[in-house]
Each structure stands twice: as C-alpha cells, then as structure tokens.
Amino acid sequence: MVKIKNLEASIEDKKILKGIDLDINPGEVHVIMGRNGSGKSTLANVIAGNEAYELDNGSIFMNDEDITEMSIENRALNGIFLCFQYPVAIPGVSMAYFLRAALNAHLNHQGKEEIDALEFLKNSKQILGELGLDDSFLKRSINDGFSGGEKKKSEILQLLSINPKLAVLDETDSGLDVDALRTVAKGVNKFRNNNNAVLIITHYQRLLDYIKPDIVHLMIDGKIVKTGDMSLVEKVEKDGYSWLEE
Amino acid sequence: MADKNQKIIDQAIDQEYKYGFTTDIEQTKFEPGLDESVIKKLSALKKEPKWLLDWRLKAFKRWKKMKEPTWAQIKYDPIDYQALSYYAAPKKKVNESLDDVDPEILETYNKLGISLNEQKRLEGVAVDAVFDSVSIATTFKDELSKHGVIFCSFSEAVINHPDLIKKYLGTVIPASDNYFAALNSAVFSDGSFVYIPKGVKCPLELSTYFRINASNTGQFERTLIVADEGSYVSYLEGCTAPMRDENQLHAACVELVAHKDATIKYSTIQNWYSGDKEGKGGIYNFVTKRGRCEGDNSKISWTQVETGSAVTWKYPSVIMQGDNSVGEFYSVAVTKNKQQADTGTKMIHIGKNTKSTIITKGISAGEGQNTYRGGVKILKDAENAQNFSQCDSILIGDKCGAHTFPYIDVKNPTAKMEHEATTSSIGEDQLFYCNQRGIKLDDAVSMIVNGFCKEVFEELPMEFAVEAKQLIEVTLENSVG
Secondary structure, three states: OEEEEEEEEEEOOEEEEEEEEEEEOOOOEEEEEEOOOOOHHHHHHHHHOOOOOEEEEEEEEEOOEEOOOOOHHHHHHOOEEEEOOOOOOEEEEEHHHHHHHHHHHHHHHOOOOOOOHHHHHHHHHHHHHHOOOOHHHHHOEEOOOOOHHHHHHHHHHHHHHHOOOEEEEEOOOOOOOHHHHHHHHHHHHHHOOOOOEEEEEEOOOHHHHOOOOOEEEEEEOOEEEEEEOHHHHHHHHHHOOHHHHO | OHHHHHHHHHOOOOOOOOOOOOOOOOEEEOOOOOOHHHHHHHHHHOOOOHHHHHHHHHHHHHHHHOOOOOOOOOOOOOOOHHHOEOOEEEOOOOOOOHHHOOHHHHHHHHHOOOOOOHHHOOOOEEEEEEEOOEEEEEOOHHHHHHOOOEEEEHHHHHHHOHHHHHHHOOOOOOOOOOHHHHHHHHHOOEOEEEEEOOOOEOOOEEEEEEEOOOOOEOEOEEEEEEEOOOOEEEEEEEEEOOOOOOEEEEOOEEEEEEOOOOEEEEEEEEOOOOOOOOOOOEEEEEEEEEEEEOOOOOEEEEEEEEOOOOEEEEOOEEEEOOOOOEEEEEEEEEEOOOOEEEEEEEEEEOOOOOEEEEEEEEEEEOOOEEEEEEEEEEOOOOOOOEEEEEEEEEEEOOOOEEEEEEEEEEOOOOOEEEEEEEEEEOOHHHHHHHHHOOOOHHHHHHHHHHHHOHHHHOOOOHHHHHHHHHHHHHHHOOOOO
C-alpha cells in the first residue's frame, strides 16, 4: 500500500533521513523505534508532506501512485493521516466545526455528499463515548487548553471519523497515563482492518502491549538498521540500542 | 514553506471588490469648492431652520482655524478640500413611496443585497438607505411608529422633529471637537435619526446602508440615536463604494445618547472600496463616533468590522457619565494590500461603578498596517471603575505591520484595570495541521482568522455575523500560499 524508497531528507541543511526503505501492506501494523534524534518523527512528517523539511532524494508511493511531490492536503485526502505528537491549538475554532470541515473535505474528494449536521453529531457522539469523552468536547476550541490526554484522544477521534488508509502515530503514547494509553490503544485497534495500515513511532514498549505490531524496525542515525518481530522490542527494552552499533 | 508563502503573497490578493460598480443616474451636484455660500446653499436646499444654519456656519469658522491631525500612524496624500463637491443627489425627486425612487437606485441596492422592498427584506430589520448625500428610503416606518419609534433620515428629522434635533445635536460631539467633526458639522448632508421612547424595546433591528456613488464628492453623513429611559435598540450600518482611481473622503459623525437604564448596541460593517494592489484609489475614512451613557445603569456597545477603506481613522468612544453605566468596544480591523487603519476607542469613566470592556482583533496581510490606539480615562469621582482591555493582532506574511498604543489615565485609586495584548503570526504549524486533515490553505486561513475574531463576531446580530465571516473569507482569499 505504501512504498518508501531511499528517502533522504534534511532540515536547515542538516541531514536527518539518510536513505529509508519501507514497505507497508494492508492489514499490517509497523513500529519504528529509535533513540531521540534518530529521525523517527522526521519520517512521520515527511510522509505527511510537511514542507518544513527538505526532500533530498527518494520517493513515496501510495497504492502505486507517486505522491512524493503531492501537497499536504492531497496526501491527506488520499488516505494519509498523522496523529500529531504535539497537536496545535486553534483558538476560537470548535472541534465540531473543524472535524466536520475535515470530514467534508474528504467526502468531497471521494465524490460523496457532505455529511449533514445531525448525522455528524450522532457519529461523533458515539466515538466520543468510546473514548470516554463528554459530548461537550465538540464545543471546545480545538486543542486549546486540552490536557495531554485530551489532545491525544482528540487525535484518535479524528482518526476514527476520517477513517484513512494509513495512520501514522507519532509518539502518541508520550505523556499518557495508563488509562488514557488503554483508551487510545482501544481506538487504534478499532480503526484497524484488513484494508488499512498503521505506522507507530514510539520509544517504549508500553503502547505495544495493547497494539500488537506485525513488523518492528529499529532506526539509528536516519537509517533503518534492523527489521524483525516483537522480539526486537523486548531486546531494546532490555539492552537499549548500543548493541546495534557494534 | 516560508518562501512559497512569500511568493504567493507577492502575487498579492487578487480578489475583486464585488461592490465596485457605479450607478449611472442623473444627479444634482454642487460645483467643487467650499465657502460660506456653499453651506448656505446646502442648508437652503434642505429647508433648514436658521439655528441649524448658524450652527453649521459656526462650525465652519472653527474648522478654518483648525489643522488636520497628524498624530495617527497613517500616511496619505494631502486632501484638497476645495477640489471636492459637497453635495450630490439623484435628480429624480424622492417621495414617500418606493415607487417614486429611481429604478436604477433600487437596482443598485438589490445588487448590494439590500432589498428596499419590505416584503423581500430580512425579517426583523428596518433599513434607511443613504445614496451619496441623501437618504433614499426608509423601510418599515409604519411598523416602527406603532411603537413610537422614530427612524428616518436626518433631513426629515430636522423638519419633523426639530425639538429633538435641537436638544441633542452636538451634545456628544461638539462642533469643534476635532478637525473632521468640525468639517462634518459644517457640511453634513444626510444620515439617520433614531429616537426610542421610554420603556420601548425596539422591535426591529435598525440599519442604515451607506453608498457613495458620485465621483469627486465627499460623503459627510451624520447619525444621531437617542434611547430614552429604559429603552433598547440595536442598530447596524453598512458601507460600500465604487472602485475609482482617485481617493474619496468620507467624514462622518455618529452621536449616541443613552438615558437611564437604556441600552444602545451599534454595529458597523465597513466595506468601503480600499484601493487597488498598488494603493491607488480607495476611501479616506475619517470618522468620529461617540456615545454618552447619560443616565444611571445605561449601556452603549460598539461593534465594528472594518475591512474596507484605504485609510481608516476611527475611535468609537463611550463617556460613562451615569453611575453603573457600561461601555463596550469590540473591533475586528483587517488591512491588506496597502491599507492603513488607525482605530481604537476611548473609554471615559465619570460615574461610580462604571465598567468598560475593550476587545480588538487586528489582522494585517500584504503590506497592510494596523494600529490599535485606545485610551482609558478614570476620572476623580469614578469610584470602583473597572476596565478590561484585550488587544490581539495577527500577521499574515512578513511585509505587514501591527502597532498598539494604549493610553491609561487613572485619577481614582479604587480603579481596577486589566490590559492584555498579543501579536502572533498565523502559524505554519496551524496551517500544516489543517492541511493534514484535508482542509485547503484558503479555508484553513479563514478558519483560523474567524476563530481569532470569534469573540467580536459573537457580538454582532446573527444575520450580520454570517455576513462578517464571509467578508473576512473573501478579503483574505489568496493571502497565504
């Protein structure tokens, strides 16, 4: 579904990604682990098309379509969704307004009719309930004054509403207590099916106790140096990353 | 992304001003020039009483001795007051009935989305339409008169309600108040008059729609609103003008008087022609607006959405004379291309327990310059006065500017003052977030800006809040890339 070939990227002339290859098929959950500064979040941003990063080399394909040069919103409309590590606040714009605008942008792109307000509310309230959030959440300004847990739950609410093809979770587990972590994981598991895929970027095993990955990648200094299964996660948890550099 | 943004900002804002057409009608127009004879001719044409002519002439004498103010953060070519015409009116006689109004003019208002036909009007809004120097028609007069509400053109009020005019004219803005107010007092041509009797809650929104059509004329309208004890009125003004290469002067005066327990809510959507990308043409908007909370527990609230004009110089103010009276100022000012706005308010606390609120949102795009200038004055006897001020600015692109000049003068130690100010850019991270959810750049900008202005838009009457939002969307289209 997503094919990344020899991806190189930099920010302010500093090379961060030094040749990433990644192949994600429908139904799969991939995990990328690595130290701080290894380039994990850069990869997530470059997949989403963040123009703060300079693309130096390589290409990204989505269902055989080259999306390397595609705009941020067109990538989103083609099914790429980024769960932000630090979702930004937009004061005065309600969750409901924002989410409905996002949803309608996707529906328009798919040639479908826009969702009416009642149906939208019904769907949203159901998801809110599953995430343990109050209906009044929809009236709040997006991410404005949200707690860490609320911010991540808001991202999962959007994920479940928009229902993309690829969900990239950029350190979604950071700053969450156990209960919030479980709720977020439940949301991601609900999203999963045989036609979509998940790419998890994380430092820790704890989220992976709830979302079982199929493939695990270890990243060092802008490169994927090892790919394997869940046993890699346990080894990293026990021994760290230095054994990979020997 | 910054480079790309800049490139598109450099391509500038191509959105056409949709009200820029002219109406081709026969008109009566004075020859350019200003002296006493012009004022006498104007006053005679309007069949004014002698006291009003004398008032005008006195204002004119004062004006001639005054100097154009230079303290504002605005630059513009000098205005040649002798090159302007001080009166322009459609030739066809205007009568009571709409049937007598030149169809071209009705068509003009239809194009502006203002139907003067009562059946087609927005429910609950009465309109006074002012075309160049005269009022064309006022709708729903009968309905309003049932409640004792007077809503008519200023000229009509001078003839039909001379006592009220004599009692209140110039009592809030003295004829010699400032350069532009003095000029207006000498040459004002028409405008609206509103009187709400004791205890009446005005059953309709009142609205005046100002249209400048003629070239080389100045527009000098004057509005006076009096809310008697315990009454309530909500009033809205809208303004548009054709696109012309030369600058046109608009110097209006608005006076509000709120008696005991009365409330006046005054909203403006100002969309005069702002000039082209190079800053050619556009309206010079020099306006004096002031309200007096005369009685105890009275309230005056100004809400303005300023998107038009090449130059805006405007400080709607409130004098809180009665005890427990309230003054409010909510403002959104947008400048793009080479527009300049120097706007704000003055809150003058005289009575005890008086309370004022100032919330302003300045938005600058292109090479626009946006200045907030506000004064809060707490006089000696104003025990327990309170003011809250919040002045936020947002910058779109790197060639525009935002400036804030708050002046505070407190003469009573029991006063409570709060002032907050922020300046921010529309963040690339906010745009990235919206784009990542499939929302296009233009939609994202208008969403972020509308969110930024929300506190002010919430103060507008419903129908106009929608109009204001759309106006902001159109105004800022293509301002980021």
